Amino acid sequence: MYRRYHLHIDSAPDVTLLPSPFLVRVSKAGLAGFLLKEFIQYRGNRTIILNRPCMYGVFSGPVGGFAPREHLCVGCLRCTTQYPEFVKILPNPARSRLGDSYFTPERVGTICYEASSGKIPVKGAGYRGQFGGEGWDGLWTDMSEIVRPTRDGIHGREFISTVIDIGTKPPCLALTEQHLSGEPGQVFSIPTPVLFDVPPASLLTDTVVKTLTSAAQAIETLAVLPIGVLRKAALSGRHIVPLITRAEARAIEDLRFEPAMLELAEWDQTLLERVQRQFPRSVVCLRMELPSTATLLRAVDSGVRVFHLLANYHGRGSDGRFVIDLFREAHKALVAKRCRDEVTILGGGGIIAAEHVPKAIICGCDGVSLDTPLFVALQAQFVGETVSRDASSFKLPSGLAVDWGVQRITNLMASWRDQLLEVMGAMGLREVRRMRGEIGRAMFQKELEEEAFSEIAGYGS
Numbered sequence: 001m002y003r004r005y006h007l008h009i010d011s012a013p014d015v016t017l018l019p020s021p022f023l024v025r026v027s028k029a030g031l032a033g034f035l036l037k038e039f040i041q042y043r044g045n046r047t048i049i050l051n052r053p054c055m056y057g058v059f060s061g062p063v064g065g066f067a068p069r070e071h072l073c074v075g076c077l078r079c080t081t082q083y084p085e086f087v088k089i090l091p092n093p094a095r096s097r098l099g100d101s102y103f104t105p106e107r108v109g110t111i112c113y114e115a116s117s118g119k120i121p122v123k124g125a126g127y128r129g130q131f132g133g134e135g136w137d138g139l140w141t142d143m144s145e146i147v148r149p150t151r152d153g154i155h156g157r158e159f160i161s162t163v164i165d166i167g168t169k170p171p172c173l174a175l176t177e178q179h180l181s182g183e184p185g186q187v188f189s190i191p192t193p194v195l196f197d198v199p200p201a202s203l204l205t206d207t208v209v210k211t212l213t214s215a216a217q218a219i220e221t222l223a224v225l226p227i228g229v230l231r232k233a234a235l236s237g238r239h240i241v242p243l244i245t246r247a248e249a250r251a252i253e254d255l256r257f258e259p260a261m262l263e264l265a266e267w268d269q270t271l272l273e274r275v276q277r278q279f280p281r282s283v284v285c286l287r288m289e290l291p292s293t294a295t296l297l298r299a300v301d302s303g304v305r306v307f308h309l310l311a312n313y314h315g316r317g318s319d320g321r322f323v324i325d326l327f328r329e330a331h332k333a334l335v336a337k338r339c340r341d342e343v344t345i346l347g348g349g350g351i352i353a354a355e356h357v358p359k360a361i362i363c364g365c366d367g368v369s370l371d372t373p374l375f376v377a378l379q380a381q382f383v384g385e386t387v388s389r390d391a392s393s394f395k396l397p398s399g400l401a402v403d404w405g406v407q408r409i410t411n412l413m414a415s416w417r418d419q420l421l422e423v424m425g426a427m428g429l430r431e432v433r434r435m436r437g438e439i440g441r442a443m444f445q446k447e448l449e450e451e452a453f454s455e456i457a458g459y460g461s
């Protein structure tokens with residue numbers, strides 16, 4: 001029976017309040033003089049006097065501007081422009097300590113907003129930032145109004161599908177007169193192109209593991225977790241993907257459920273055959289560090305059809321290149337080998353904002369795995385720079401509750417899915433499967449600049 005996929009959002013406020021982005025500094029003497037003037041002008045009308053000069057309510061607390069409510073300040077600078085003699089707005093140094101050099105404080109603030117509300121962050125008043133830059137910012141999606149399939153909005157009559165298929169797909173369908181013949185392939189679908197990757201050791205607590213698996217179940221996606229952790233926590237269900245190393249090969253015999261997918265932590269033909277023997281109906285995925293084109297093609301020749309390709313938390317492969325280039329390279333290698341449609345690529349690393357999901361898919365991934373945004377949604381704090389998957393460390397807030405964590409992750413996924421629908425709607429695509437490798441709908445800043453400026457003397461020097 002048809003059921004429209006829907007994520008239930010609910011308010012799940014931050015348990016640790018983030019430092020406000022701005023410090024509001026008010027000279028008390030200057031403010032007192034200003035209020036006196038206003039008191040006379042507005043004949044003692046408290047409502048008017050205590051609401052000015054900020055329409056966001058920063059000066060509207062019980063004692064007005066004498067105790068400004070900094071958490072409400074959006075940095076519009078109206079107050080300091082109008083009354084520079086007694087108001088100053090300064091950046092808050094405590095805020096700049098959030099996250100790390102890649103997961104910037106602005107990104108942390110955005111994730112916390114999305115996780116607490118489930119809504120799309122809207123800044124309003126136009127975008128004042130850069131229109132290009134390093135990493136993901138060097139890729140633009142072609143969002144022409146002309147190709148919009150509908151004016152109903154993203155939840156309108158024309159449904160946009162975010163379902164992806166994971167598994168071994170046959171190169172073509174062979175038909176007899178009435179039936180399919182040959183191997184049908186082993187495929188299952190998830191309703192959203194996002195799954196959850198293994199947290200680092202510092203976050204593999206009972207609560208986080210329970211939160212991630214329960215959220216994966218609620219969202220109908222997958223959570224990858226080490227097989228040893230699953231055994232210890234006695235967790236089971238098709239939404240759980242056991243991660244198996246060569247050393248833990250024997251543990252698969254103790255698994256008491258049939259997973260939809262199992263993930264091999266490294267390439268090993270014996271391990272692959274053992275897993276396939278034990279779970280003949282499950283999909284087997286190979287986890288690989290990027291760049292990995294040569295190993296990827298060798299594994300395809302050996303029969304593997306699902307790959308989880310990973311960069312570090314800052315989106316860089318072991319050779320320092322960014323995931324955009326690495327995903328494209330893997331995708332193109334499979335296209336050149338003429339087997340791209342038989343293979344599923346799940347990409348991870350450096351995907352920390354909603355817009356990175358469609359961009360990774362455009363670069364050739366079928367789906368993406370998330371890591372650090374999930375920890376930020378649970379309000380884990382970064383301990384120093386978190387680059388490597390194994391060596392990174394995070395500190396969790398005390399008293400983390402599973403229900404709260406599940407709602408935060410559900411909210412985050414609802415917000416990201418809505419943003420994915422916005423991008424697809426604006427690109428004129430009605431299903432995410434058709435977005436994979438759709439480079440024709442993307443523009444690369446570097447290529448455009450080269451095209452426009454390469455003949456100008458001095459360009460690139």
Ligand code: SF4
Binds near residue numbers: 077
């Ligand atoms: S900068 Fe804008 S939001 Fe912040 S206190 Fe001043 S007027 Fe209010």
